[in-house]
Amino acid sequence: MAKLNIEQAHALPLDEVKRRLQELADRLSAKYGIDARWTSDREATLKRTGVSGTIKVADDKVAVLLDLSFALIPMKGKIQERIARELKSALS
Numbered sequence: 001m002a003k004l005n006i007e008q009a010h011a012l013p014l015d016e017v018k019r020r021l022q023e024l025a026d027r028l029s030a031k032y033g034i035d036a037r038w039t040s041d042r043e044a045t046l047k048r049t050g051v052s053g054t055i056k057v058a059d060d061k062v063a064v065l066l067d068l069s070f071a072l073i074p075m076k077g078k079i080q081e082r083i084a085r086e087l088k089s090a091l092s
Contacts, residue, residue, distance in 0.1 A: 001067045001069060002072070003067055014042070021062065035047045046064075
């Protein structure tokens with residue numbers, strides 16, 4: 001499996017970060033079938049065929065840690081770029 005680690009800095013309150021990340025998760029769920037569930041105040045899990053991972057929220061950044069199946073390795077760069085762009089947009 002390929003691993004991705006994408007981080008995005010933010011200067012927002014925790015509640016606002018979670019609200020924005022939930023909106024992003026809802027959009028990605030509708031478009032790509034990603035299932036995101038909050039497991040605590042600062043962590044969510046992500047699942048989809050070929051992808052699993054976590055979102056971790058710190059006071060000053062959000063980290064998305066993903067494991068990609070072998071089938072998705074050729075798309076690793078595009079996936080990483082898209083997630084980074086979506087996070088930046090959501091948290092700006």
